[in-house]
Amino acid sequence: MLDQTRGKNTTIILGGGLAGLSAGYVLTNAGFGVKVFESDSSVGGLSKTIVKDGFRFDLGGHRFFTEDRGLNNFVKELMGKELIYVPRKSKIYMRNKYFDYPLKPLNAIFGLGISTTIEILLDYAAEKIKNLIRGPQNISLEDWVVSNFGRKMFNIYFREYSEKVWGIDCSMISAEWVARRIRGLSLASAVKNAFFKLNGKDVPSLVDVFLYPQLGIGRISDRLKEDIEAGSNSVLTDSRIERINHSDFKVESVVINKREQFVKENGIEFISSIPITKLVNMLDPSPPENILTAVSKLRFRDLVVVAVMINRKRVTDQTWIYIPEQKIPFGRLHEPTNWNEKMAPESKTILVAEFFSFRGDAVWSKSDEELTAIAVENLENMGFIKKHEVIGSNVVRVLNAYPLFEVGYEERCDEIYEYLGRFRNLHITGRSGMFRYYNMDHAIESGIKTAKKIIKKMQDTRCRIQDEEKMQAKNHVS
Numbered sequence: 373m374l375d376q377t378r379g380k381n382t383t384i385i386l387g388g389g390l391a392g393l394s395a396g397y398v399l400t401n402a403g404f405g406v407k408v409f410e411s412d413s414s415v416g417g418l419s420k421t422i423v424k425d426g427f428r429f430d431l432g433g434h435r436f437f438t439e440d441r442g443l444n445n446f447v448k449e450l451m452g453k454e455l456i457y458v459p460r461k462s463k464i465y466m467r468n469k470y471f472d473y474p475l476k477p478l479n480a481i482f483g484l485g486i487s488t489t490i491e492i493l494l495d496y497a498a499e500k501i502k503n504l505i506r507g508p509q510n511i512s513l514e515d516w517v518v519s520n521f522g523r524k525m526f527n528i529y530f531r532e533y534s535e536k537v538w539g540i541d542c543s544m545i546s547a548e549w550v551a552r553r554i555r556g557l558s559l560a561s562a563v564k565n566a567f568f569k570l571n572g573k574d575v576p577s578l579v580d581v582f583l584y585p586q587l588g589i590g591r592i593s594d595r596l597k598e599d600i601e602a603g604s605n606s607v608l609t610d611s612r613i614e615r616i617n618h619s620d621f622k623v624e625s626v627v628i629n630k631r632e633q634f635v636k637e638n639g640i641e642f643i644s645s646i647p648i649t650k651l652v653n654m655l656d657p658s659p660p661e662n663i664l665t666a667v668s669k670l671r672f673r674d675l676v677v678v679a680v681m682i683n684r685k686r687v688t689d690q691t692w693i694y695i696p697e698q699k700i701p702f703g704r705l706h707e708p709t710n711w712n713e714k715m716a717p718e719s720k721t722i723l724v725a726e727f728f729s730f731r732g733d734a735v736w737s738k739s740d741e742e743l744t745a746i747a748v749e750n751l752e753n754m755g756f757i758k759k760h761e762v763i764g765s766n767v768v769r770v771l772n773a774y775p776l777f778e779v780g781y782e783e784r785c786d787e788i789y790e791y792l793g794r795f796r797n798l799h800i801t802g803r804s805g806m807f808r809y810y811n812m813d814h815a816i817e818s819g820i821k822t823a824k825k826i827i828k829k830m831q832d833t834r835c836r837i838q839d840e841e842k843m844q845a846k847n848h849v850s
């Protein structure tokens with residue numbers, strides 16, 4: 373009898389970002405067959421590092437941080453001496469001034485002058501009293517921030533930045549993502565944090581040091597790929613999944629477009645880390661109408677990254693600079709040489725601007741030259757660089773950068789999860805794969821967990837088959 377658990381290409385993995393590769397790595401190390409298919413020409417997904425003319429940059433600066441010791445060790449063992457510790461130095465650039473990021477209320481308050489400060493505090497007190505009387509009403513991002521910081525703080529610090537990032541009104545963004553992202557960071561707890569770091573422990577968003585691979589975050593994915601391949605499994609780039617054939621809630625094969633050559637690949641287990649919206653629309657036969665409707669209402673925010681190479685050793689001393697004001701078209705800036713000087717040739721540096729966008733909108737549709745000119749002009753107006761210092765640029769358009777958490781998305785997701793959960797051998801994982809606000813640590817963790825679930829399932833199957841064979845042999849003898 374064929375031992376399916378040992379056969380090659382047992383598990384097909386859709387998407388070669390951190391989640392898909394972590395799953396492939398764990399399955400490979402446990403001795404199982406794996407094939408990873410990635411549509412792009414390189415692995416890494418959102419956590420990749422672009423290399424051009426000796427300059428390196430991530431698609432928005434990526435720090436690795438986790439509170440989970442096991443996950444930390446996983447990355448440390450994988451990366452060995454490549455990892456360095458980088459001090460986090462982030463600022464908000466607003467009204468031509470720098471404010472602390474994450475927001476430290478004392479700096480935020482005193483940076484604005486005494487009368488605005490009094491307004492903020494009175495407003496905060498009024499909000500707290502309202503919460504006591506009627507209880508907090510947290511449906512949207514706006515509700516959540518107002519109830520935790522007061523309306524004045526919301527208007528000054530949160531509204532513009534959030535609307536820039538998400539591209540929709542704050543009243544339409546679900547409270548859930550903001551509550552998770554800056555959980556525990558209310559005005560009161562942040563004030564407390566500004567004065568006392570109890571037991572040296574910070575609230576999650578205020579981490580001072582993070583891990584980073586010397587040559588960019590993309591090295592984590594490169595290392596995972598190397599080890600999968602060293603274990604005689606394969607990671608195939610330029611391989612876009614186009615169709616998922618299934619019958620009776622069991623996936624049978626996927627159809628891959630490899631530079632316009634269509635190949636069918638059979639598998640036993642299937643892990644999907646590609647956007648859930650794509651996955652559902654690729655299923656053949658198609659899912660029921662209510663699932664297609666639910667998935668059509670899930671949207672992603674896209675991103676345009678403009679990297680500007682500069683003939684100067686360093687421009688800032690910051691890891692990230694957040695730019696909420698709408699009059700500046702990008703929302704965040706980072707200087708990779710502040711993460712590690714090896715990210716640029718000697719005596720040169722690079723600034724990377726993140727333009728939040730929707731595919732096909734005015735920003736997305738501009739030419740690379742236009743986008744570079746806009747970035748350079750704004751960097752000059754902000755006092756960072758002079759035009760003549762610019763020696764190159766690179767523009768990268770990133771699809772599906774952020775799941776967009778519009779009010780009501782939880783119910784839509786639950787309906788889709790319930791439907792996909794009926795498939796016996798299809799496992800969804802990762803950030804866009806699950807439509808969750810996952811950071812790298814969560815993406816890696818979800819890939820590992822999925823792989824472990826499959827290993828357990830395969831081992832159980834193997835035991836069952838062995839028991840059945842033993843039983844048959846016994847019956848045959850008797």
Ligand SMILES: Cc1cc2nc3c(=O)[nH]c(=O)nc-3n(C[C@H](O)[C@H](O)[C@H](O)COP(=O)(O)OP(=O)(O)OC[C@H]3O[C@@H](n4cnc5c(N)ncnc54)[C@H](O)[C@@H]3O)c2cc1C
Pocket residue numbers: 386387388389390391392409410411412415416417418419431432433434435436437611612613614645646647650675726773774801802803804805810811812813815
């Ligand atoms: C601007 C920005 C900054 C961030 N900063 C941080 C940070 O500082 N720290 C942190 O921890 N996290 C950060 N993150 C989050 C982090 O990037 C993600 O959590 C992580 O990369 C998600 O990995 P994933 O494998 O789940 O998804 P993805 O990286 O999206 O991987 C999915 C893969 O599937 C591929 N794919 C899609 N369609 C197909 C198809 N049809 N066929 C085959 N392949 C397909 C994609 O090309 C992609 O490679 C940031 C994200 C963004 C956008």
